[in-house]
Amino acid sequence: MATLYDRLGVREDATVDEIKAAYRKAVMKWHPDRNAGREEQARAAFLEIKEAYTILSDPLQRKVYDAVYADEMRRFKDQQEQERRAKAERERKAQAAAEASYAALVKTAMRFADDGHNRDVLFGVLLGRDCDAPLAARIADSVWALHESRKAPPPSPEPAKAAAAQAPEAPKAAAAPNEPQPSKDEAPAAEERSSGVFHSLWHSFFGLRS
Template sequence: MATLYSKLGVAEDASAAEIKRAYRKAAMKWHPDRNAGNEEAVRTIFLEIKDAYEILSDPEKRKVYDLVYATEMHRWETQQKRQRQRQHQQHQQQHQQQQRDHERSERARRERAEQAAAEARYAERVTFAMRFAEQGHNRDVIFGVLLGRDCPPLLAARIADSVWALHQSRAGAPHANAARRKTAARPHSPGAS
C-alpha cells in the first residue's frame, strides 16, 4: 500500500526539513514543464506529490494522517492476515480432499486387483479339480487335493462337489443317449402297454 511518505520517498519518521527536501526533488522530477510530450501522465504524479507534501508539511494534518494511517494499516493487516488464514484453511481442506480421493482411488484399485487375483485363483483351482475328475478320481480325492493346495475347506468342498457333479453328468450323458437309442430301436410288442 503506497503511503504519502513513500510518494515523497522519505521514511515515516522523517523530519520536516527532510520532507521539504524530498518534495522539492520530486516536484522538479515530475513537473509537467520538465516532461515535454508526457505532460498528462506526469501531471497526476505531480499532483499526488503536491497533496502528500501539503499534508505531511502541516504538523496537525500529519498527526491526523499518521493516526488514520496507523488505524487503517492495522485494519488492513488484520484483514490480510484473516484472508491468508482462510486461504491456508482452504488449501489444507483441498489437500485433505485430494488425499482422501487418492486413498479412495488407491483402495478401489487394490480391491479390483485383489478381486482379479481371487478370481484367477478360483479359476485355477477349478481347472485343477477338473483335471483330477477327468482322470477318474472321485469327489473325496478332488477335495483332498484342493486342501493340499491351500484351498479353504468350504471352498474346496464347494469346488469338489460342483466339479464331481459336472463330471458325473458328462460321464452319464453318453450312457443315457445309448439307452434311449436302444429303447427306440426295440420293436413295440402288442400287449405291453
Template structure:
C-alpha cells in the same frame, strides 16, 4: 498500500526538511515538462506528489493522517489475517479430502489387482470412479508394479524350496521319518555249546522268518 511517505520516498519518521527535499526531487522527476511522450502518466504522478506534500508538510494534518493511517492499518492487517486463516482452513480441508480420495482409489486398485486384473483394467476402474486421469495413471502404474513384484517374490520362494528338495532328498526323507525308540541294552549271553539246543523262537510273520523260509524252504 502505498502511503504518502512512500510516494515521496521518505520514512514515516522523516523530518520536515527531509520531506521538503524529497518533494522537490520527486517533483522534478515527474514534472510533465520533463516527461515528453508520457505527459499523462507524469501529470498523474506529479499530482499525487503535490497532494502528499500538502498533507505531510502541515504538522496538524500530518498528525491526523498518521492516526487515521495507523487505525486503517490495524483494520487492514486484521482483515488480511482473517483472510489468510480462512484460506489456510480451506486449503487444509481440500488437502484432507484429496488424501482421503487418493487413499480410497489406491484401495480400489489394490482390490482389483489382487483379483488378477491387468494394469489397463485398474486404470479404467479408477477413471470410472471420477479419479483424475493423471492420478489414476500414477496409481494404476504403482499398484500394478507392486503386484508384479509380489508375484515375482512368491515365485522365487517356491523355486528356492524346490531346488532345496532336489539337492538333498535324503535329508528331506530323514526329516519326515518318525523317530525310532532306542532298544534297551542287551545282556551278555553265555557261549553256546554243541550240546545245547537252539532256543525255539516264537513263530511270527517277521521279515527275517519270511526270507529264511523263502530261500531254504525250512519251516520251524
C-alpha cells in the same frame, strides 16, 4: 501501498525541513514544463506531490494522517492474515479430500483383485470411478503386482544347505589300539626332524638364509 511519505521520498520520521527539501526536489522533477512529451503523467505526479506536502507540512494534519494510516495498515495486515489462513485451510481440505479419494480407489482395486479379476478389469473399474487414466494405470499395476506376490510360494532352502542338513555326521577316526607311542626320549628327536624339514622347505621355496 504507497504513502504520502513515499510520494515525497522521505521516511515516516522525517523532519519538517527534510519534507520541505524533498518537496522542492520533487516539484522540480515533475513540473509539466520540464517533462515535454509526458505532460499528463507529470501533471498527475505534480498534483500528488503537492497534496502530500500540504498534509505532511502541517503538524495537525500529519498527526491525523499518521493515525489513520496506522489504523488502515493494521486492518490491511489483518485482512492479509485472514486471507492467508483461509487459503491454507482450503489447501488442507483439498489435500485431505485428494488423499481420501486415492485411498478409496486403492481399496476398490484391491477388492476386485481379491475377487479374482485381472489387471485390465482393475483398470476399467478405476476409470469408471472417474479416475484419470494415468493414475488408474498406476494403481492397477501396483495392486495387481501386490496381489500376485501374495500368491507366490515361499522360496525353497538352498540345495547345498539342505544336503548338508540331511548328510549323516562322519564318524571320528579312532586311534589304532596296537600302534606304538613315541617314548619321552624319542619325542624331542621327532620334533627336531620335523623342524628341519620345515626349514628346508622354507629355504627351497623362498631362498632365505638364516
